[in-house]
Amino acid sequence: MNITLRLAWRNLWRHPRRTWLTIGAMVFSNALLVFMISLQLGMYELMIENTLQAFTGHLQIQAPGYKDDQKMRQVVPDAEPLAEKLRRNLGLETITVRSATFALLSSEDRSYGVQVFGVDPRYESKVSSIPGLVKEGRFPAGRDAQEIVVGKVLARNLQVSLGDELTLLGSGRDGSFAAAIATVVGIFDSGVTDLDRSIAEIPIGFFDDVFFMEGAAHAVVIVTPGLSTIDEYRLAVDALLPAAGDVVLHDWDALQPGLKQAIQADLGSAFFMYAVLVVLVAFSVMNTQLMSVLERTHEFGIIMALGLTPGRLGRLVILETSLMGLTGLFLGAVLGGLITLWFTYNGFSYPGMDQMAANFNLPSRFYPQATLLTLFLGPAVVFAGSIISALYPALRLHWLRPVEAMRAL
Amino acid sequence: MQYLHLIMTLAWRNLWRNHRRTIIMIAAISVGAWAMIFMTSLMRGMVNEMIRDGIRALPGHVQVHHPAYRDDPSVSNLVSMTSTEIDALLSGAGIDRFTARVRVPAIVSSERESRGVTLIGADPAQEVSVSAVGTKIVAGRNLEGPADGGIVIGRELAEKLETEVGKRIVLMSQDPENEVADRGYRVVGLFEATLPTQEEAFVFAGRKTVQDMLQIDDRVSEVAIAGDNYRAVDGLLAAVRDLMNDEDEVLPWTELDAYLGAMLGVMDGFVLVWVIVIFLALSFGLVNTLVMAVFERVREIGLMLALGMRPSSILGQIVIESVLLLVLGLAIGNALAFASVVPLRGGIDISAVAEGMEMFGAASVLYPEIETGDVILANIVVLTLGILASLSPAWRASRYEPVEAITKV
Numbered sequence: 078m079n080i081t082l083r084l085a086w087r088n089l090w091r092h093p094r095r096t097w098l099t100i101g102a103m104v105f106s107n108a109l110l111v112f113m114i115s116l117q118l119g120m121y122e123l124m125i126e127n128t129l130q131a132f133t134g135h136l137q138i139q140a141p142g143y144k145d146d147q148k149m150r151q152v153v154p155d156a157e158p159l160a161e162k163l164r165r166n167l168g169l170e171t172i173t174v175r176s177a178t179f180a181l182l183s184s185e186d187r188s189y190g191v192q193v194f195g196v197d198p199r200y201e202s203k204v205s206s207i208p209g210l211v212k213e214g215r216f217p218a219g220r221d222a223q224e225i226v227v228g229k230v231l232a233r234n235l236q237v238s239l240g241d242e243l244t245l246l247g248s249g250r251d252g253s254f255a256a257a258i259a260t261v262v263g264i265f266d267s268g269v270t271d272l273d274r275s276i277a278e279i280p281i282g283f284f285d286d287v288f289f290m291e292g293a294a295h296a297v298v299i300v301t302p303g304l305s306t307i308d309e310y311r312l313a314v315d316a317l318l319p320a321a322g323d324v325v326l327h328d329w330d331a332l333q334p335g336l337k338q339a340i341q342a343d344l345g346s347a348f349f350m351y352a353v354l355v356v357l358v359a360f361s362v363m364n365t366q367l368m369s370v371l372e373r374t375h376e377f378g379i380i381m382a383l384g385l386t387p388g389r390l391g392r393l394v395i396l397e398t399s400l401m402g403l404t405g406l407f408l409g410a411v412l413g414g415l416i417t418l419w420f421t422y423n424g425f426s427y428p429g430m431d432q433m434a435a436n437f438n439l440p441s442r443f444y445p446q447a448t449l450l451t452l453f454l455g456p457a458v459v460f461a462g463s464i465i466s467a468l469y470p471a472l473r474l475h476w477l478r479p480v481e482a483m484r485a486l
Numbered sequence: 487m488q489y490l491h492l493i494m495t496l497a498w499r500n501l502w503r504n505h506r507r508t509i510i511m512i513a514a515i516s517v518g519a520w521a522m523i524f525m526t527s528l529m530r531g532m533v534n535e536m537i538r539d540g541i542r543a544l545p546g547h548v549q550v551h552h553p554a555y556r557d558d559p560s561v562s563n564l565v566s567m568t569s570t571e572i573d574a575l576l577s578g579a580g581i582d583r584f585t586a587r588v589r590v591p592a593i594v595s596s597e598r599e600s601r602g603v604t605l606i607g608a609d610p611a612q613e614v615s616v617s618a619v620g621t622k623i624v625a626g627r628n629l630e631g632p633a634d635g636g637i638v639i640g641r642e643l644a645e646k647l648e649t650e651v652g653k654r655i656v657l658m659s660q661d662p663e664n665e666v667a668d669r670g671y672r673v674v675g676l677f678e679a680t681l682p683t684q685e686e687a688f689v690f691a692g693r694k695t696v697q698d699m700l701q702i703d704d705r706v707s708e709v710a711i712a713g714d715n716y717r718a719v720d721g722l723l724a725a726v727r728d729l730m731n732d733e734d735e736v737l738p739w740t741e742l743d744a745y746l747g748a749m750l751g752v753m754d755g756f757v758l759v760w761v762i763v764i765f766l767a768l769s770f771g772l773v774n775t776l777v778m779a780v781f782e783r784v785r786e787i788g789l790m791l792a793l794g795m796r797p798s799s800i801l802g803q804i805v806i807e808s809v810l811l812l813v814l815g816l817a818i819g820n821a822l823a824f825a826s827v828v829p830l831r832g833g834i835d836i837s838a839v840a841e842g843m844e845m846f847g848a849a850s851v852l853y854p855e856i857e858t859g860d861v862i863l864a865n866i867v868v869l870t871l872g873i874l875a876s877l878s879p880a881w882r883a884s885r886y887e888p889v890e891a892i893t894k895v
Binding site for chain 2: 094099101146148180183186189192230234246248334335336337342349354356358361368371428429
């Protein structure tokens with residue numbers, strides 16, 4: 078062990094209570110940061126996944142303007158051949174076409190206005206979570222079947238069960254009156270009441286007939302193997318789009334701008350709170366190090382008189398702080414990791430969370446997971462803050478005059 | 487009394503013996519107190535605005551429905567009394583801010599587009615006393631009375647439907663016999679709302695006109711009543727329950743909008759947790775400062791004890807020292823917080839993340855609000871816990887053995 082290091086370590090333990098209290102402040106903040114950051118990052122990821130997998134997917138090809146206006150006539154022409162071409166060329170099965178409109182859905186006793194989607198039963202289940210959530214009955218069998226799947230709440234409100242018929246009334250692509258009869262073959266239950274109340278799905282071929290789509294659809298939805306591969310696929314899809322075709326490619330961020338912004342807003346307020354914590358720890362460290370420098374004035378005076386430069390003494394103070402900081406970092410990461418681990422198995426929840434979470438497509442109990450990033454991001458910043466705050470006591474040494482210092486008590 | 491004055495003076499002078507340490511500690515407490523109050527005022531501002539907006543966005547403080555209406559908002563589930571009876575009953579009981587409205591899901595079509603909306607049939611004079619949605623007319627005029635044959639729609643919806651003031655649109659819903667009920671309306675006005683989704687979700691027509699269209703005589707779907715204070719609705723709730731028929735469901739806003747209701751509780755919880763977390767981060771530094779202060783004065787404390795000062799006075803001295811630190815820090819922190827809120831009174835523009843804030847149900851301008859209750863809570867928590875934390879070093883100081891302490895190097 079190097080002599081300076083040994084000196085620093087021993088100096089640290091001259092006042093064990095003081096050192097432990099300072100390390101305690103670090104451990105407290107670090108553990109809290111590790112847990113909070115693990116919780117947040119995990120929630121964001123789940124929020125994105127859950128929101129996107131219901132409908133949005135990762136990329137969508139749409140007519141220009143459809144994203145904002147969602148007008149019936151803003152269509153992607155010859156959507157199914159385009160989807161087929163993409164599937165073949167990209168070697169990706171998770172691509173489907175979809176159309177959407179509002180229609181009045183009537184059973185024998187009730188009528189409700191809902192959003193009706195035209196989906197391709199062969200591919201929809203690879204892209205969206207809805208087909209998998211059909212708890213009663215099944216998803217429509219073929220592309221042209223006159224069948225319909227509705228949400229659980231909608232089925233209850235319409236007072237229909239499997240096998241009943243529903244009448245659809247709406248307007249076609251050209252604005253003309255559109256009507257059809259479909260058999261309820263499945264009822265999905267997503268657990269999100271708003272979704273279960275307001276959505277129905279019919280096969281794309283049937284939709285095409287009823288609403289006069291003439292082979293066009295409103296979107297080609299693409300799910301890539303993961304959020305990180307989106308950019309790569311974006312380029313590939315872009316290259317395959319018909320050169321003259323009047324369509325645009327959007328990624329999930331453009332399709333769900335609220336999602337990323339909600340995360341940014343939440344991160345912003347969280348960062349403010351974390352910054353306050355770091356500053357408070359820094360004050361604590363500064364106080365401790367200033368005390369330890371001041372009480373050694375006499376000793377430092379002698380050492381300097383013997384020829385040691387203020388720079389080396391300053392480095393000693395920084396080294397002491399680093400040792401303290403590293404201890405705090407390590408203990409904090411371990412404690413924070415353990416707390417997170419406990420919640421990984423037992424789940425995290427607070428009163429009122431079920432209502433809050435539903436707004437962001439999150440479950441009411443969340444299981445955070447610590448990663449290397451979440452374990453060390455917070456503690457590393459606290460460590461950096463501690464070192465910076467020790468600069469003041471360290472730099473003060475440059476103004477120390479050996480003779481005067483030696484006379485100090 | 488004089489004795490108290492003495493130890494007070496001693497504590498004050500001791501505090502400034504090591505002014506650097508004291509200043510750093512006061513700075514830390516100030517930053518902590520500032521962060522507590524400032525952050526809380528931002529969150530409070532957001533949540534209060536959300537709740538007020540939410541309550542003004544149709545619900546009122548208390549609502550009356552058919553028990554099945556909230557799950558199945560159909561024209562078949564109507565309040566048991568007629569609107570004439572309700573008007574007379576509530577006005578007679580001295581309740582002047584209420585609205586009895588028809589509220590059913592409908593499909594609205596222009597010649598180009600169809601959308602799902604909620605059709606509100608209301609008496610415009612009653613409606614403005616409770617709700618803010620649909621009252622900010624930006625083009626054309628508002629409805630003139632319950633029998634007005636026109637319709638007021640949101641600006642956003644008008645854009646989507648490609649319609650404008652003076653044009654006709656068709657509304658489609660069902661009557662109680664489940665015959666399709668439709669009627670053409672002339673758009674007489676466009677409204678603007680805080681949240682763009684509200685502009686798309688609601689259309690307003692005269693109550694009488696809608697009742698005729700749906701063939702529901704003089705019946706309504708909901709009665710919304712506004713009180714004076716959204717935090718205290720129990721009195722209003724009891725009064726309305728008394729007036730209405732037992733078969734109808736009377737609920738406060740906290741249950742009608744579970745998300746908003748939960749927000750209020752979550753917010754109160756957040757304030758407490760935030761204050762305690764900040765305090766804990768501070769407490770390490772506080773205890774540390776006191777431990778050091780005692781440590782440096784061991785001999786002096788021993789001497790005072792030997793000269794006959796009571797241990798309780800030593801304890802009092804240290805605790806008062808800590809109280810002085812806390813009070814000074816809190817005073818500066820509070821002042822800083824108030825000072826930093828003043829220039830932000832006009833609101834903080836966070837429209838960069840507007841669509842994200844909308845997911846929270848919040849508007850894109852944030853008005854910080856300092857609530858007296860939160861300020862008191864923060865100060866009391868810091869002061870009480872601070873005194874508790876200082877008891878340990880103070881106790882140790884008062885228990886020194888005089889002879890041992892005096893001879894300590």
